[in-house]
Amino acid sequence: MATTVRDLRPEARADLEDFVRVRESALPFMIYTPDSVAYDLAHMHTDAHYRPLVAEEDGEVIGTAQVGLVYDSPEPGQGYVNVYVHPERTRRGAGTLLVNAAEEHLAALGASRLYAWVLDEPANRAFAERRGYHASRSAYFLRLDLANGTLPPLQAPPPGVELRTGTDFAADPRPLFELDAATIADEPGDVDNEFTDYEAWLRETWHHPLISQELTTVAVVDGRPAAFSMARTDGGTRYGTVMTGTGRDFRGKGLAKLAKNDSLHRARAAGFTEAVTGNDTGNGPMIAINKWFGYETAATEVRYVRELG
Structure with missing residues (x-):
């Protein structure tokens, strides 16, 4: 059986569906749709040199890779390669071929450091380490049963706070862009990100097809967004929060918890049955908030790093 690697064909609906099928089989804790995969490829910043790849075995897509440069970091030369192979199609060489193609692409672009997320399982970690990657920080995937779980009761906003x-x-x-940029700067992680391109944020975040502006909740103080919980959905039953945070001037008042609780209640009322999110393992305050809501750890992922050259 021959395994080959090629670029994703966004014009082919079957390709997009296969990409999502493999990703959901290997990583059922994140939200993707065929339309969102096509949108990412069409609207990603040109400086990212984004290149999704697929591995095929006798015409069947069995592996995927998301490859690009971290264009919004103040430190140049950083790339990422996230490879996932269908759990029933491992040990057939797909992962090796995908990583080879990704590293070649990024090296040609001048990348000097590569980052890869790897599920915290012995075979996955051993694969990364054989390739010269070393473990860095880790993150949790969290899941909440919205249909059968019990959410904390809704709370009235304190005086001077309005939920929108x-x-x-x-x-x-733009006020949400500024709040998002301020909160992402304080997120723990290996790579520093700077949100300075408002138009790119509009394309890649605010107008992304998975974003639900209706289920996103913003806590406003004196007309100014102070905290928010930004929601994504698959348009069916799955809901996720991709960022929940509070501006530095408003921390310690429970506003992030207030905003997320409101969003979760409205998501459940809208018929969503599963909530997913993720936290860096060093983000104690947000982990505590999510545990308060009833989220449970579904899996752990480890960030691996490789220096090129």
């Missing part, structure tokens, strides 16, 4: 939805900022989302 993302749709209230549809005409001018």
Whole structure:
């Protein structure tokens, strides 16, 4: 049986569906749809040199890779390669071929350091280490049963605080961009990110097909967004929060918890049955908030790093 690697064909619906099928089989803790995969490829910043790959075995897609440069980091030369092979199609060479193609692509672009997320399982970690990657920090995938779980009761906002939805900022989302940029700067991680390109944020975040402006909740103080919980959905039963945070001037008041609780309740009322999110293992405050909501750890992923050259 021959295994080969090629670029994802966004014009082919079957290719997009196969990409999602493999990703969901290997990593059922994140939300993807065929439309979101096509959108990412069409709208990713040109400086990212984003290149999704697939591995085929006799015409069947059995592996995927997301490959690109971290264009919004102040440190140049950083790339990422995230490879996932269908759990029933491992040990057939697909992962090796995907990593080879990804590393070649990134090296040609001048990348000097590569980052890869690897599920915390012995075979996966051994594969990364054989390739010259070393373990760095880790993160949790968290899951909440919205259909059968018990959410904390809704709480009235304290005086001076108003809860709004993302749709209230549809005409001018720049205040949310500024809040998102401020909170991401304080997120623990290996790579520093700087959100300075408002137009790129609009394309890649605010207008992304998975974003639900309706289920995004913003806590507003004196007309200024102070905390938020940004929601994504698959348009069916799955809901996720991709960022929950509070501006530095408003921390310690429980506003992030207030915003996320509101979003979760509205998601359940809208018929979503499963909530997913993720946290760096060093982000104690957000982990505590998610445990308070009833999230449980579904898996752990380890960040691996390789220096090129």
